[in-house]
Amino acid sequence: EPEVTQTPSHQVTQMGQEVILRCVPISNHLYFYWYRQILGQKVEFLVSFYNNEISEKSEIFDDQFSVERPDGSNFTLKIRSTKLEDSAMYFCASSEKGGRYEKLFFGSGTQLSVL
Amino acid sequence: DQQVKQNSPSLSVQEGRISILNCDYTNSMFDYFLWYKKYPAEGPTFLISISSIKDKNEDGRFTVFLNKSAKHLSLHIVPSQPGDSAVYFCAASAQGTGNQFYFGTGTSLTVIP
Known part of the structure; x- marks a missing residue:
């Protein structure tokens, strides 16, 4: 069955560093999303993306965040x-x-850990 | 701003018995609700949904009940099986908010063989 794959499974970084989280969506899917869950808290919507543009974003998704579909x-x-x-x-x-x-x-x- | 609440962080049920997972919401504009199941080291997977025009939706062992006046929904699993042990998330959306879903914090269900 097709699945969405994410890499890496764990990422540790120092505060102030840039990180890139990667995803390969299901091949015939056209709409893409990022959500996050802080430990012990709810799953939160960050952003949705369609046709190479952001469709919606939440308040969490500030200028520090960006999304891209660099290839197909x-x-x-x-x-x-x-x-x-x-x-x-x-x-x-x-x-x-x-x-x-x-x-x-x-x-x-x-799992992103910022130290 | 916890618009969707799952007040029970965990639940243990004997195999074969009924599991009832509860979810409350505060936003009266929510009109579509979903349950997702999540196993460790996996992403959430869609389980069942219900629109506000219904008060019940059933899919095999899983039934979701919606009480709009109480702003409450519940997921019933009967009979419960050990493979049902997972974290269950309730999620809701409102018309006009696109694909933005509001999730609860999840309830960890353990089905004891």
């Missing part, structure tokens, strides 16, 4: 200057179509 398969989340509070599990997701009735398919996540 990868979808990346960049954090320019990481902060301690960016430590979280970051989930990439994709869906075949847009709209909130579409199922999201999630990757297994990247």
Whole structure:
């Protein structure tokens, strides 16, 4: 069964460093998302992306964050200057179509630890 | 700003019995609700959904009940199986908010053989 893959599974970085989290969505999916979960807290929406543009973003997704689809398969989340509070599990997701009735398919996540 | 709340962080149930996972929400604009299941080291996977025009949706052993007046939904698993042991997330969305889903903190279900 097709799946969303994320790399790396764990990322440790120093505060202030840039990190890039990578995702390969399901191949025929057109809509891409990033969510995150800080330990013990709720899963939070960060951003949705379609047709090489951000469709929606939350308040969390400030200027330190950016997303890109650099080629036909990868979808990346960049954090320019990481902060301690960016430590979280970051989930990439994709869906075949847009709209909130579409199922999201999630990757297994990247655990980001900012020291 | 916890618009979707799962007040029970964990639940243990004997195999074969019913598991009931609860979720409360505060935003009256929410009209579509989902449950996701998450195993360790895996991403959440869609389990079942319900629209606010219904008060019940069933899929095999899984049934979701929606009580709009109480702003409450519950997921019933019957009979529970050890393979159901996972973290269950409740999520909600409102018309006009696109694909933005609001998740709860999750309930960890353990089904004891």
